Amino acid sequence: MKEPVDESRDEVVIHFAGDSGDGIQLTGGQFTETVELFGNDISTFPNFPAEIRAPIGTLAGVSGFQLKFGSVEVFTPGDMFDVLVVMNAAALKINLKNLKPGGIIIANTAGFDKKNLNLAKYIDGANPLIDHSLDNYQLHAIDITKMTREALKDFGLSVKEVDRCKNMFVLGYVYWMFSQTPDNTIKFIRNKFKKNTEIAEANIKALKTGYNFGDTNETFKTRFRIKAASLPKGKYRNINGNSALALALIAASHKNNLELFYASYPITPASDILHELSRHKNFGVKTYQAEDEIAAACAAIGASFGGSLAVTGSSGPGIALKGEALGLAVMLETPMVIINVQRGGPSTGLPTKTEQADLLQAIYGRNGEAPIPVLAASSPKDCFDVAYEACRIAVEHMTPVLVLSDGYVANGSEPWQFPESKDLKEFKVHRPTGDEFVDEQYLPYYRDENHVRPWVVPGMKGYTHRVGGLEKEANTGNVSYDGNNHELMVKTRAEKIEKIADFIPKQEINRGEAGADILILGWGSTFGAIETATKELIEEGLSVAHIQLKYLFPFPSNLGELLKTFDKVVVPEMNRGQLTKLIRDKFLIDAKSISKVKGLPFTVDEIKERVLKLREYADQK
Amino acid sequence: MQTKNKSNGHGENLVAKDFATDQDVRWCPGCGDYSILKQIQTILPSINVPRENIVFISGIGCSSRFPYYMNTYGMHSIHGRAGAIVSGLKSVNPDLDIWMITGDGDSLSIGGNHLIHLLRRNFNVNIVLFNNQIYGLTKGQYSPTSPKGQVSKSTPFGSVDRPFNPITLALGSEGTFVARAIDRNPIHLREILSAAHDHNGASFIEIYQNCNVFNDGAFEEFTDKSLKDKNTLYLENGRPLLFDNESKGIVLDGFKPVIVDMDSYSPDDCWIHDDEDKIKASILAEFFDYTEERGNYLVLLEYFIKIRGIPMSRYSRIRSTFINLKEKLIWIHCSVVITSGKLNKA
Numbered sequence: 001m002k003e004p005v006d007e008s009r010d011e012v013v014i015h016f017a018g019d020s021g022d023g024i025q026l027t028g029g030q031f032t033e034t035v036e037l038f039g040n041d042i043s044t045f046p047n048f049p050a051e052i053r054a055p056i057g058t059l060a061g062v063s064g065f066q067l068k069f070g071s072v073e074v075f076t077p078g079d080m081f082d083v084l085v086v087m088n089a090a091a092l093k094i095n096l097k098n099l100k101p102g103g104i105i106i107a108n109t110a111g112f113d114k115k116n117l118n119l120a121k122y123i124d125g126a127n128p129l130i131d132h133s134l135d136n137y138q139l140h141a142i143d144i145t146k147m148t149r150e151a152l153k154d155f156g157l158s159v160k161e162v163d164r165c166k167n168m169f170v171l172g173y174v175y176w177m178f179s180q181t182p183d184n185t186i187k188f189i190r191n192k193f194k195k196n197t198e199i200a201e202a203n204i205k206a207l208k209t210g211y212n213f214g215d216t217n218e219t220f221k222t223r224f225r226i227k228a229a230s231l232p233k234g235k236y237r238n239i240n241g242n243s244a245l246a247l248a249l250i251a252a253s254h255k256n257n258l259e260l261f262y263a264s265y266p267i268t269p270a271s272d273i274l275h276e277l278s279r280h281k282n283f284g285v286k287t288y289q290a291e292d293e294i295a296a297a298c299a300a301i302g303a304s305f306g307g308s309l310a311v312t313g314s315s316g317p318g319i320a321l322k323g324e325a326l327g328l329a330v331m332l333e334t335p336m337v338i339i340n341v342q343r344g345g346p347s348t349g350l351p352t353k354t355e356q357a358d359l360l361q362a363i364y365g366r367n368g369e370a371p372i373p374v375l376a377a378s379s380p381k382d383c384f385d386v387a388y389e390a391c392r393i394a395v396e397h398m399t400p401v402l403v404l405s406d407g408y409v410a411n412g413s414e415p416w417q418f419p420e421s422k423d424l425k426e427f428k429v430h431r432p433t434g435d436e437f438v439d440e441q442y443l444p445y446y447r448d449e450n451h452v453r454p455w456v457v458p459g460m461k462g463y464t465h466r467v468g469g470l471e472k473e474a475n476t477g478n479v480s481y482d483g484n485n486h487e488l489m490v491k492t493r494a495e496k497i498e499k500i501a502d503f504i505p506k507q508e509i510n511r512g513e514a515g516a517d518i519l520i521l522g523w524g525s526t527f528g529a530i531e532t533a534t535k536e537l538i539e540e541g542l543s544v545a546h547i548q549l550k551y552l553f554p555f556p557s558n559l560g561e562l563l564k565t566f567d568k569v570v571v572p573e574m575n576r577g578q579l580t581k582l583i584r585d586k587f588l589i590d591a592k593s594i595s596k597v598k599g600l601p602f603t604v605d606e607i608k609e610r611v612l613k614l615r616e617y618a619d620q621k
Numbered sequence: 622m623q624t625k626n627k628s629n630g631h632g633e634n635l636v637a638k639d640f641a642t643d644q645d646v647r648w649c650p651g652c653g654d655y656s657i658l659k660q661i662q663t664i665l666p667s668i669n670v671p672r673e674n675i676v677f678i679s680g681i682g683c684s685s686r687f688p689y690y691m692n693t694y695g696m697h698s699i700h701g702r703a704g705a706i707v708s709g710l711k712s713v714n715p716d717l718d719i720w721m722i723t724g725d726g727d728s729l730s731i732g733g734n735h736l737i738h739l740l741r742r743n744f745n746v747n748i749v750l751f752n753n754q755i756y757g758l759t760k761g762q763y764s765p766t767s768p769k770g771q772v773s774k775s776t777p778f779g780s781v782d783r784p785f786n787p788i789t790l791a792l793g794s795e796g797t798f799v800a801r802a803i804d805r806n807p808i809h810l811r812e813i814l815s816a817a818h819d820h821n822g823a824s825f826i827e828i829y830q831n832c833n834v835f836n837d838g839a840f841e842e843f844t845d846k847s848l849k850d851k852n853t854l855y856l857e858n859g860r861p862l863l864f865d866n867e868s869k870g871i872v873l874d875g876f877k878p879v880i881v882d883m884d885s886y887s888p889d890d891c892w893i894h895d896d897e898d899k900i901k902a903s904i905l906a907e908f909f910d911y912t913e914e915r916g917n918y919l920v921l922l923e924y925f926i927k928i929r930g931i932p933m934s935r936y937s938r939i940r941s942t943f944i945n946l947k948e949k950l951i952w953i954h955c956s957v958v959i960t961s962g963k964l965n966k967a
Contacts, residue, residue, distance in 0.1 A: 306714040479689060
């Protein structure tokens with residue numbers, strides 16, 4: 001038997017793919033946890049079909065989980081895979097194009113029988129595992145199904161139950177390949193199947209069999225070692241974007257003694273925020289599954305009127321329905337946070353795929369002059385900071401605030417060094433000072449120097465007042481149809497939001513220097529790809545810088561000045577150039593759009609290529 | 622906290638006018654809304670709730686201007702959504718005494734979804750639905766309760782849609798207090814409003830309210846001196862169903878209520894109202910009043926049902942509310958259908 005050669009690498013991209021019923025997401029999740037415990041930096045990208053159980057073996061039913069892990073800082077789940085694990089022919093067909101030349105394929109041969117090959121639309125049932133079409137890759141064709149069945153034959157389980165363990169065989173095999181121990185997953189399995197020890201032991205047996213198979217299988221020549229990353233010291237946990245949003249809301253409410261009320265209607269990919277929050281009743285969190293999207297927004301308005309930290313979350317189609325209610329929140333000037341976990345649109349669009357095409361909806365999507373501050377999260381862990389900041393702005397400036405996330409950061413995960421309570425900002429909650437009275441009459445719309453009114457809630461004695469969606473008279477809040485008053489109120493509400501720019505941090509450059517030839521300007525989940533592309537372009541000797549916007553409305557006060565220092569500004573977005581429009585409009589600069597709307601995040605190479613192309617084009621001129 | 626405006630509440634002997642604001646009431650002269658406003662302002666001093674704990678929430682429509690005229694906390698919101706706002710507010714502050722003011726367009730058309738779910742969840746709130754069978758604020762289009770054939774701005778040749786019955790809807794939504802009253806009987810209206818307030822759960826009151834501009838006389842059969850006795854029956858718990866100065870009564874023939882002459886029947890023969898019997902309430906709601914086209918018919922006033930279910934005063938009780946109601950009540954499918962919609966007069 002040949003000893004395997006250990007190969008040391010900085011980072012590796014591995015992609016697990018199979019039927020949506022193959023347990024791919026669980027396998028990927030477990031592998032992530034293990035390498036993270038080992039100390040690697042990670043970035044993940046689950047990619048699954050919208051159908052819960054698409055027909056088995058078909059191209060439509062392929063579910064994928066991609067993970068990049070490394071001993072260096074990792075910003076994206078990677079463009080091309082080093083290792084592709086496929087449970088059937090369809091999974092190979094869909095993913096092969098993204099495997100690096102010479103990359104490793106681990107294939108379950110049982111998923112390449114005649115039926116599967118036909119379902120995957122291989123012409124005349126040609127089998128890529130035997131027809132030499134994969135000669136440029138390192139192919140490990142293993143009959144995982146058969147080996148799992150063999151290993152578990154004494155367990156007395158049904159064939160179906162046995163077959164469901166085959167993902168554990170794969171996982172064990174991959175653990176061996178990356179020099180990782182299966183211990184964490186064994187613990188996980190014991191806990192998950194606490195009530196069914198037989199199933200637990202079968203899964204563990206499959207896992208160990210896969211691991212041992214790697215150890216004894218003489219064809220396997222290379223074993224990878226990825227050293228732990230040198231992340232700053234502290235306590236870490238793995239976090240995905242939706243959980244980070246949920247935790248931020250809890251943190252904001254607790255830190256500021258406000259009760260958290262989260263109202264939502266189930267929608268992909270935002271529902272996990274509701275799921276996560278509903279598990280935390282111990283923190284006094286109230287979750288409300290409303291009868292529809294409109295009701296969720298309105299219930300949040302009611303809760304805000306009642307003095308709670310009120311939040312509603314959804315995705316694009318739901319935000320469209322909430323539009324009128326958001327206008328009411330603007331009119332009432334009541335604090336509230338609205339989360340939009342964006343997905344492919346318009347209409348139902350691509351529910352499980354990612355996109356950034358709701359930016360203009362967020363900024364402009366209401367009737368009348370209805371400005372709402374808009375923030376965007378750039379990574380799973382950034383969701384925490386952004387949601388916390390949104391709560392602060394909402395409460396301190398008495399306004400609804402929109403948070404944009406998307407399917408990519410919502411489901412993707414990374415290690416997160418979570419903050420301690422003492423590091424979290426305390427909000428200034430505006431209560432009346434006593435100045436808000438004229439002739440003993442309370443003035444609900446009496447404002448401070450930042451145009452902010454106090455937050456008075458029912459139950460406070462001496463302050464009874466009425467609010468509403470009709471235009472209100474300055475100070476008194478009484479209904480007013482006077483044209484001059486209306487214009488004054490429209491301006492006042494707009495100025496109140498503009499003034500928020502004075503209370504947010506100045507824009508900083510993420511990488512590179514002011515005055516560089518090219519600025520790559522991004523917002524939201526494109527952060528990782530742009531950051532990596534910028535790093536590589538700088539290493540290649542180009543004068544490039546990267547700015548990632550968190551505050552999209554209002555913009556940081558120094559942004560215009562900063563942008564003018566760069567020769568060219570290019571804006572990669574998963575839409576048709578929405579931020580590009582805003583930048584051109586606001587700063588009158590010739591920003592160029594790099595657009596992608598394929599339901600998938602940018603790859604690093606895509607950004608690099610497009611930036612270089614734009615540069616060449618400019619040079620030719 | 623500093624208190625500068627007139628304090629009130631417990632033991633401060635407020636009167637009705639303390640609940641009026643300085644805003645001019647802008648309903649059309651002669652509108653039925655004035656009576657409802659007055660009756661609510663009249664009962665509030667006696668419900669023993671501090672003024673700052675009272676909140677009026679409305680949607681959009683003539684009725685929904687109501688909160689501006691109440692010197693309490695209030696919100697005039699957006700069309701149809703008062704019920705959803707009420708649900709959020711009650712969830713976070715169960716101690717508030719919340720009144721939702723709405724109309725037939727607001728809560729039976731654009732906001733229908735929220736109304737049924739507010740009733741289903743059974744928050745301890747009061748829902749006051751002004752039913753004038755017309756859209757008033759938008760100047761006279763037919764509404765979901767307008768009789769078939771209603772001539773309105775949007776139906777110049779008469780509407781072809783069938784109306785529905787708010788009482789049946791409320792019962793079908795698992796309402797635990799479902800009542801009907803009329804703007805022109807202030808004493809009875811006040812009784813119902815007080816009973817609704819006392820009910821621990823979502824109380825639903827449909828109030829027949831005359832729109833004297835766009836739908837004048839819609840409820841004349843129940844308000845005209847010469848007609849009202851013949852056409853209205855006030856339900857009273859534990860009492861036989863008698864009306865028209867007790868000259869007429871209602872007996873049950875199987876599942877079918879039949880009007881009889883009391884010359885040949887005794888009150889013991891009559892249907893005895895039981896306000897905790899949901900099946901009877903459903904039969905009552907189905908069999909009387911709602912006709913597709915306007916004509917002579919009987920209207921039942923007073924509450925149809927008052928179930929002592931566990932109200933959803935706190936959000937976490939939502940499940941127990943459901944279970945309790947289901948255990949208590951068994952739904953029997955009613956097989957009797959009235960095709961004409963009119964009362965079968967014996």
